[in-house]
Structures are given as C-alpha cells and as structure tokens.
Amino acid sequence: MKTKFANVFGAFIAVVAFSLPAFGQDAKSLDELLQMIESSSISETADSRQREAAFKGDQRKQAQLLKQAESSKAAEERRSDRLEQTIRDNDIQIAKLREQRDKRLGSLKELFGHLTGAAGDIRANLNQSIVSAQIPGRTEFLDELIAKMSSDTRLPSIEDIEQLWYEQQREMVESSRIVSFNRSVLLANGEQAEMDVVRVGTYNLVANGMYLEYSPTTGLVSELARQPAGHQAGAADLQAATSGFTKMGLDPTGPLGGGLLRALINTPTLVERWHFGGIVGYVITAVFAFAIALAAWRFVALMGMS
Template sequence: MKMTFVKRAAVIAAAGLLSVNVAVAEEKAQSLDQLLQMVKSSKIAESKDHKQREAEFRRQKANQQSMLKQAEKTKAEEEARSARLEKKYEQQELDVNAKRQQLQERLGSLTELFGHLTSTAGDLRTNLSTSIVSAQLPGRAEFLDELIEKMNSATQLPTIEEIERLWYEIQRETIEGSKVVKFTGTVIKPNGEQAEQEVVRIGNFNLVSDGKYLEFVEKGEKMSELTRQPEGAYLSAAADLAAATSGFTRVGIDPTGPSGGSYLSALINSPSLEERWHQGGLVGYIISAVGVFAVLLAIYRAVVLAGVSSKVSAQLKSATPNTNNPLGRVLKVAEDNKGLDGETLELKLEEAVLKERPAIESGLNLLKIISMVAPLLGLLGTVTGMIITFQAITIFGAGDPKAMAGGISGALVTTVLGLVVAIPTVLLHTLVNGRAKRVLHVLEEQSAGIIAENAEKK
C-alpha cells in the first residue's frame, strides 16, 4: 500500500515536470520506470543546454570587451589624426592667403582689366543668347562661358587669344547685324515637323523663310515658324525678299527684333475683325443680323422709291393720268370728280393722297426704330460682358491685367457693333425719307394746284 502511494506521488511529480518542460517525448512511456528515466534524461539535457548557453554568453562578453577596447583605441587615433589635419588645414589656409596676396600684387592693374572683361563678356553672352544672328552662327556663347569662368578663377588666367576673340565676337555681332543674308537652316513647322529650307536673315531684326516670318527660339538656338502670321501684304513682301538676288526690296521688319520682337508679337496677336466680331457673342450676332436687315430694307425702299419717283416725274410731263403711279391715281380722282365743289374736291384729293402715303412711307418707321435700338442692344451686351468680367475677377483675382483688359475689350465690342449699325441706318433712313417726302410733296403740290384751278373756274 505504501509502495503504491510512493509510485503515485512519483507519477504526479513527473507529470508536473513534463507540463513545464517544452520538449515533448516522441515515444510514449510504457511504465513508471521508463517515465522516470525519461524525466531524468530531460533534466540532464536541459542542464547541458544551459551550460552551453552560459559558455556562449561568457564568450560574447569577452568579445565585446575586446571590441570596446579596439573602438576606444580607434577613437583615440582618429582624434589625434583630426588634430593633425586641423593644424595642417590652418597652415594651408595661411599659405593660400599668402599666395592670393602674392597673386593680387603680381596682377596689379590686370585685376581691373579682368573685371571689365568679365562684365563685357557677360553682356555679350546675354546679347548673343537673344540675337537672331545665333540662328545662323550657333555655339558662340560657349566660348564666353569658358572665358568668364577663367577670369573668375583664382588659379587660371585668360590667354591673349581668348581676349582677342572676345573683341572679335563683339565686332562680328555688330557687322552681322547690318547684313541681309541667306542661309540654310532647320525650321520647325507649327505641326512640329522639322524641315531644312532657305532662311533670309534681315540684320538682327527678323527671319523669313518660304514667304513666312520665323521666331528665334533661344533654347537650342532653333527657328520656328510663327503660328500666326502678319497680314498678306507683309507676307508677299517677305516672299519678294526671299526671291530677290540684288537691289532693294521693300519688306516689313520689327524694329524691336533685337530686344525680343515684341512689336511683331503684339501685331500678330491682335485679333482680326472677324475675331473681334465673334467676341460680341450672342448680342453681337443679333445686332449684326438687325443691321443687315436694316441695310437690305433701306436699299429695297430706296430702289422702290426711285422707281416711283421716276414714274411721278414722267406723269408730270403727261396730261393723261396713268394709274401706275401715285400722282396718276390722284389726278384720276380729280378727273373723275370735276363737277364737285371746291371743298368736296379738296377732301377727295386729300383722301387720295392719304391712301398713297402708307405705301410711300413703308419701312421708314422700322428703319428709325432700328437706328435707336441698335445702340441700346450694344449697351446691353457691354453691361452683360462687364458683369461676366467682374465675376471672373472676383473668382480669380485681378493679378493678370492682360486678361482683365481682354474681357473689357470683348465687352465693348457690342457697343461698337451697335454704333456701326446705328450710324449707317440713320443715314439710310434720312436718304429714303427724303425720297419719300419728295414724292409726297409732289402729290400735295399737284393736289393744291388742282384745287386752286377748280376754284378759279368757278
């Protein structure tokens, strides 16, 4: 019984040890003795592993101590080396300052000369980068970069040949700027294609090729055809210049060419009449349509009244009334009512004249209304355009005066269109109204004559 209790306690202890142990036996114990043996073997293995780990830790600690000593030794050596280098640097700095002072003393007045040369070379480099002569003679600014670098260096000096070349480039730029020269170059088309073609350089002002003006692109020293060209007269003159071989040829040039060609850019970027007309928008189209209608109506009424006036003039020369004209119809009424008294005949003739008046004055009131409404429509378009412009300024700000001026300019187009329509309409109305009044005056004059003649007979 006691032996059984001991065995049970051993089993419980072994089970506790096995629950703590991480390693799991691959084979199951067949008996308690075998289980105890397995527990003992596990303890021995664990003890051996612990000893190996402790030995590894001691070995690593020893290595760390050795590495620390080596690092401290290296630090001390580098600090000593840094001190030596600092001392050497200070000594070399003193030597450099002494050499510089010696260089300045030996250069003497050349220092001032090099300053002027550097300034001149810098100005020339700027001029050459924007000069259209560089389209024919590329790569001139590279020499100037090297020269400026030498003159600004403390270890290099420019040679006599380089200084003479600077003088030569200044003279060549001046001389080339006074020539009209033909040369072959690469021209970039508006669609991006490149073509080798003959180019005419007009001094330092403009480049023309194939009857069109070119633009000099500073980056890469290339030539590109302007997307928008000047008016046809300038293009034909440019074509004549390209075809000329000698003598004088009249051609348009941009006097601001050496400074960037701002005048030509402003000229070609100015909107044409058609583009300005489109700036008027819907209101501008309405005004234009009203103006065309007014002109056609005025021409039609002028032609009709001219025919009526000629027929009335022919009727004045004839004693027989003809009903194909207003005067003939009025005279016909007088002839049909010869026996009436003067007052009745006067009323009959006034009635006949009143019947003829609407046909003669047809369209005159409409022309008058158009002449008054067209400026009002123009003002309406201007006000709406200004509202849109100020709304854009509210959203995007007034940082771009050019864009703001463009919006105001577009808004004023409708006012111009309104005046352009109103002024000719007023003139046409005056002309047509004068013809109509002439015919009515003849009718009234003849009616009064008939009434007076009838009164004399009685």
C-alpha cells in the first residue's frame, strides 16, 4: 500500500514538474518543489483577491457614475420642463403685447402699411432709374425703412418718413433736369474710361455722341453695342450745347436707356436683310441684276432701231 501511494505521489510530482519547468529548474529537491508550488498558489490567490477587489471597486464606481448620470438627466428634464413653460408664458405675453400695441397704434398701423407699399414702389423706381447712375446708394435708406415698418420691435421716425418724401420728390425733380456729370463708362471693347456723361431726365444717357445704357444690377454705365443710325449727331450737339434748344433723338420709354431705342438698334439694315437671305438671296439678286441689264440692253437696241 505504501509502495502504491509512493508511486502515485511520485507520478503527481513528475506531472507538476513537467507542467512547471521553471520551478523544476530552480528546485534542488522535491521538498523545495513542494514549497515553491505552495508559495505560487498563495501568490495566485492573493492576485485573484486583488483583482476581485479592484473589480468590485470599479463596479461600485460605475454604479455611482450611473446614479449621477440618472440624477443629471432628471435635473435636465426638470429644467427643460421649466424652460418650455417659460416659452409658453412668453408667447402668451408677446401675444398680449402685440394686441396692446395694435390697439395703441390704431390708424397708424394702416398708415404704416401704406408707407411700406409706397417705399417698395419708390425703391423699385429708384433701382431702375438712370438717376442712380449719377446719385448711387439711394435705395439703402429705403431698405432700412421697409425693414423697420415690417418689424415687430421697431417703428419709423418722423425723420424717416420725411426722408421717404424727400427721395420721391428728388426723383421727380431730377426727371426734369438735363445734367452733365463725370463717371466711369464701360466701352464696347471692354475697357473703362472716365467721361463727361449727359443725363436727359430719366430717359437717356449720352457721352461723346454715343448713347449709353445703365445696368441696375451692376451699377455700370456702358456704351451700347450698336448706336442708332442718324441720331449720334444730335447727341453730340446736346453735349456740346451750353444753352438754348438742341435737336436730339430721345427715347421716352426709358429708364434703362429705353426699350424703343433698343428696338431701333436691333432693327437690321437693308444690307443686313440682304445678307440674311444667304445663297438664295444672292441668286435672286444676280437674276434680278441680269434681268435689269438685259432689259436695259433691249431698250437701247429698240431705241436704236426706231
């Protein structure tokens, strides 16, 4: 029996020795090997307990963080409810204040509506007017005035209303004047040059005997790509005149330089119409010329016979 136990114990020691070669190399005897195994087990147990304690500590920390997050969430939800209630209260208060404002304004509200419409119409007219080529920036005030009258928190002042009347009156006065002023003009070749420009009311702009056009979108004054035939002399005479009356072709359809003037410029000449016919037109012209020549020859021959 003792022999059997000794064999089993020896086999166990051998298995442990093979599974722990480092211990087997350091151990001098079986007793030392047993001591090393025992100390290793104790060390592993201590490490396990340490890891377990750290895990439990982390678990408590995570639970604490979760509790804090839930508490913060609940606080933010309560704050959100308070803010939503504040918004509802403010909306009610704003509605009451607007109603109170409308009652106090009375007929002034209708007046502001008319002023807004008038300011919009004047702004559109000033944007298109060639007077803006001489006096730029007139619509900036009107933009601000319209913004004030459309706002719920601002009202136009007496000075603003007087300025609106002034701009309308100035446009009416300028439409009756013939004025010369200096400004940059975009030429047909793409270059810009400083010129003395003559403005005829709100109808046409001329310079150096040329008709000009004004672009409201860019604010540029440019030479027409094509000048109306037979009318440039009048434009030059007007620019050179200092007093009296001058005959000049005027387009009353202004204010961009005139739709009538554009139609006149775009009307093709007789030579251009002939070229529009292409080969067919050239053949017809040749046949016509041949027929005229033949008729003239026959006429001369008949006259000689008679």
